[in-house]
């Protein structure tokens with residue numbers, strides 16, 4: 569990875585120090601209080617899945633971690649360091665992201681999408697090498713080299729998602745964010761993508777944070793689960809403890825019940 573200029577930084581994690589830690593993070597928009605003291609930790613190599621109803625602040629939480637939104641109070645620590653320093657840039661260079669809906673560039677071919685960060689680094693990777701890297705990553709997500717020169721419009725939704733995954737792992741990131749990775753996919757393709765995410769995270773030893781409504785994603789991808797409700801982490805625990813947990817909010821959510829402590833708007 570030394571060839572891809574400023575993308576290629578060594579893993580800065582320290583064993584025993586959370587890669588990501590939120591401490592009492594609060595965020596409001598006008599009068600609307602969205603995060604009201606969110607705290608959790610993600611340890612190196614762990615996969616956290618954040619669940620919660622629509623509008624509970626899952627995306628806002630992710631955007632606060634990424635620095636796209638500034639929280640009003642509380643602390644976000646990256647590798648144990650406050651996120652207000654140049655350390656955030658170092659941290660962010662180690663991350664890859666699968667965006668909701670793929671978010672591919674329509675005017676670029678598949679390989680150019682996958683290699684985008686490699687080609688747009690401060691010291692861009694040479695075109696031939698970047699294309700080879702893209703084809704290798706496409707192969708890893710189950711797409712043959714013949715897809716490299718196609719355009720996103722020529723792909724099915726499931727293939728677009730795979731290309732998005734290949735792009736997310738193109739720089740061999742140490743931290744990966746998945747935003748609603750199965751949204752819009754049929755259940756079989758969703759299962760394929762969930763399995764692929766789990767495999768990639770495990771084989772790369774990456775730290776992962778996933779936002780989803782899809783309980784199959786939760787069960788396939790999570791080591792730990794954080795459920796947001798009313799601006800806070802309502803439940804946090806290991807995936808193997810989720811089904812036996814007694815929290816009524818969690819119980820209602822994971823079983824998709826219309827009745828329970830979470831008010832359903834009809």
Ligand SMILES: Nc1ncnc2c1ncn2[C@@H]1O[C@H](COP(=O)(O)OP(=O)(O)OP(=O)(O)O)[C@@H](O)[C@H]1O
Pocket residue numbers: 597602620621622623624625626627628629
């Ligand atoms: N930039 C913004 N300005 C004003 N309000 C915002 C902004 N971003 C998010 N919100 C509000 O914050 C709340 C939480 O939004 P967020 O997108 O984090 O929810 P979510 O849990 O990801 O929901 P969903 O599952 O539906 O995607 C919503 O009420 C939303 O309208």
